[in-house]
Amino acid sequence: MRPNSDNQYDGGPVNWRIMTSLIPYLSEFRGRVALAMGFLLVAKLAGVAVPWALKLIVEHFEATTDALVLVPVALLAMYGLLRFSSVFFSELRDAVFARVAERAMRRVSLRVFEHLHRLDLGFHLARRTGGLARDIERGTSGISFLLRFMVFNIIPTLLEIGLIAVILLANFSPMYALTVLGSVLLYGTFSIWCTEWRNRFVRESNKLDNSSNTRAVDSLLNYETVKYFGNERFEAQEYDTHLEGWEAARMKNRLSLAALNSGQALIIAGSVTLMMFMAANQVAAGDMTLGELVMINAYMIQLFVPLGFLGFIYREIREALTNIERLFGLLEAPVKVADAVDAKPLQITGGAVDFDQVSHAYDPARPILQDVDLHIPAGHTLAIVGPSGAGKSTLARLLFRFYDVGGGAIRIDGQDIRDVTQDSLRQAIGVVPQDTVLFNDSIGYNIAYGKPGATEEQIWQALRMAQLEDFVRRLPMGLNTQVGERGLKLSGGEKQRIAIARVLLKNPPILILDEATSSLDTHAERLILDALNLISQKRTTLAIAHRLSTIVHAERILVLDQGRVVEQGSHEELLAAGGAYARLWADQQREQQPQG
Template sequence: MRPRSDSQYAGGPVNWRIITSLIPYLSEFRGRVALAMAFLLVAKLAGVAIPWALKLIVEHFERAGDALAVVPVVLLAGYGLLRFSSVFFSELRDAVFARVAERAMRRISLRVFEHLHRLDLGFHLARRTGGLARDIERGTSGISFLMRFMVFNILPTLVEIGLIAAILLINFSPLYALTVLGAVILYGAFSIWCTEWRNRFVRESNQMDNRSNTRAVDSLLNYETVKYFGNERFEADQYDRNLAGWEAARMKNRLSLAALNSGQALIIAGSVTLMMFMAAGQVSAGEMTLGELVMINAYMIQLFVPLNFLGFIYREIREALTNIERLFGLLGEPQKVADAPDAEPLRLTGGSVSFSQVRHAYHSERTILHDVSFDIPAGQTLAVVGPSGAGKSTLARLLFRFYDVDGGSIRIDGQDLRAVTQDSLRRAIGVVPQDTVLFNDTIGYNIAYGSPGASQDDIWRVLRLAQLEDFVRRLPEGLETQVGERGLKLSGGEKQRIAIARVLLKDPPILILDEATSSLDSHAERLILDALNVVARKRTTLAIAHRLSTIVHAERILVLDQGRVVEQGSHAELLAAGGAYSRLWADQQRDDTHAQ
């Protein structure tokens, strides 16, 4: 398993290639993108024409005394139409492009979701669910932001600045155009430098947010444990300590943002003031009309808005990229258990299972299985017993291919598991785990999960086999009864029987029972064992057991100790041998006698 820290995916410079990786998502809707760009062009041209129309209106009233003349009416109407067009076509642009951005979010969210399900069990055992959920949420939001603003704000703003500079250069002194370009360059340089400086505070804030959210989710998921030990105050203090770190990080973020905004405002105010001084001097000298002064002022105000917005967009893009790099970091997680390029579907001819010299270690310094070999003939049951930590559950995980073996091989009907597709392998195997976790949905949904789309008759059939029918029929809502988060509204035995019913509905040829009756009382255990024995007669079964009384009818029993096979044989043969199994049996019989 891979340990993780909150800072994973957060370090290092932002990878700007993330932006180019979003381009393919634009190609899915080429027509929409082209139409949106056309609306964008119309909106920008209308926006740039507004100050020119204002100049014409002022000059007309400066020269003519008849306010009711037809010309100013047309100019005023045109001025209003330009203002409306600037906003209207911008809204049309956003409406047309919305599908593109939302579809990109959908595609990438699905891609991350599918990739997370492809990652090995070690990743999911080590993950922090709360922080992971926040990374996905912020990353997908950042993608939507980039899709909209990179296409429709950064480039158009630069185009608008260029148009304004060209108008000033053509109609007035080059000093005006140079002042505009100088202000833009100074503004951009300051924004980039300051944003890079404060980006560390954004990362720190995100890390603190992940920690506090992870703590809250872990605490709520372990609600009962918190109550058992009366640690509500301890949990609140831990959560508040994480929130305090988040608060401090957010304060640094906000103070640095205030510094950035103040610097940008100073540059804008200085450039506007300089332009107005220059224009006022020319008006006084008779070299410029009052209308041209108004036009320059309007252009500078119009320039101020996109410039200020450009600074905001750059800040948001940097923050979005910081969030997206964490999301892409998840996509970059290597898939340790992957199908071979030439993998083929599993071809079942009976379902025999063979372990040959299997070695495995979760960590290099501790080997769990040492050259384990055994065979399970098709349709027979092999039980595995042994003390805790002997490696029993590891056998089940390797057979289901949650992990690949470090040495040796596992075969089904002669086919190495690494040579077949994982999908076909897992369709052929049913698992009843020791710790059953249910979806926060209904009993019917959780049972039907074994075969989505199963009929009600099939569901009730497996309920009868799992000795659960009477219990469900007594419930007021029957199959529609909600089980709660992780099935907490049900008892351990009820959850276990739902897990058994779910596997029976799947109807796999190979069965793994990982202490499948561990949560049942003696009466329920006998009923379930009868059902499982009936089902197992037609299936190749690997039964991992702690209570030896549950596997006495297995054709073969394998005794595992410290990752090595120390004995194997039938129940009678192992008792007669007087070895490790015989001692385990005697110990459990003595414990059962004392318990009575």
């Protein structure tokens, strides 16, 4: 299943598979979990003992007329110590367990991040970045919530209910214990039913929140396009339309939450009132002391405070599970391009590249490449030309193994690229793409990305070879100049030369130049071509070109049309043949002639 921004789960019973998948995050810190559980047990025992101490104090006053100063100091001190211990050990528990929850968020975030990078290019072309970011954020927060509250709230609350029921059963009529258990059962049943009913509103709210966030991110990423067409008001109206839907869903969520809270409050009030009527009758009949009445009242209040919190916890757990399900949906997205079980590192002996009867289609109904054969000897250059949609860039994507071929095979030095590790394959290939996207960081960072840990001198050397040194030295901040999001603070040509410098720093044995000079003016293009021709002499190079003038010196040119190789040869040979290449050349020459 390939999840998308609208993917929703059916909202059925609690997904225990997700629950059990969190166990490894607890086992990583067994000592901390055990210590936290110890603190928890001490806190609960102290909490259950507080009403008993209160009973003893009230009975002491009931049985004597002594002044306050004569009340046993130890009894009052015990009462205060128990109350303090209940809170203090709960805080210790949270402090000890904090590392477990935060480490789990870190582990899951890293796992999702790594998995997203393993997914194929098709997944990322179809994704919605804003919604994806929200899914990851809410999912990791939900995991932390589940770990903390399931371990330290649900089980302890059930334990406290059991202890109180036992105390009431041992000291009073069985009706008190039955009333407590009946109230808890009614409260739990109502909470679960109502929470499941309102969970649809939580899902709808999350879906529309993703939608509005995606719309906002999309609009801001296309800021210049919005300005070109003066569509600021249109964008605001579109965003407000999404927010309107989100607002309506949030209102349903709020109203359903009010219904749930009101129902829970009614059950709690009714149960406490019933217990107090029973106790008051026994006090009036002389069968119960005033201290015992106070103890029962304290136990009921103490019981329903965590029980009310348990209702909140269940609501939050269901919402957290909704968020985690979407996160796990991302983790379960299939990795379509994966290393073979016995994959070995690519061994480069020269860098010869062969496409053997390669066919490919992104959509079965629309084939892109059909039976393509080509051979690039080690250290030589092959240029690929052809009209738009002929499949030129697809050849580069297949060689880099963004996709696996639909038919045939691609080999480097005789090794099928499906049989080698993707990491070693991509370390051996450098790509200068047609559309260069830079990180929102400095020029130096973006160039050093080609070789993490590179020295400043190595970076300047790459800049010199890419004909960009003078430009960078003139900048007030030099290598520390920020390029902006996606490199928007730089011109197309400047971005292109940074991409070339980055590849030069990587220094791979195989190069893919995907229309690498498409964003350059004529002067800059000549400078870059000189640099590219220099570095290409020592590398196996696949040069994809739209402007034929950039590849006239290539050793061999291959012409693609509708996914098939229709011609190949040198520039002079192809012109002499008078075929597809000659027609493309003539068309471009006419376009370059000044208009009279």
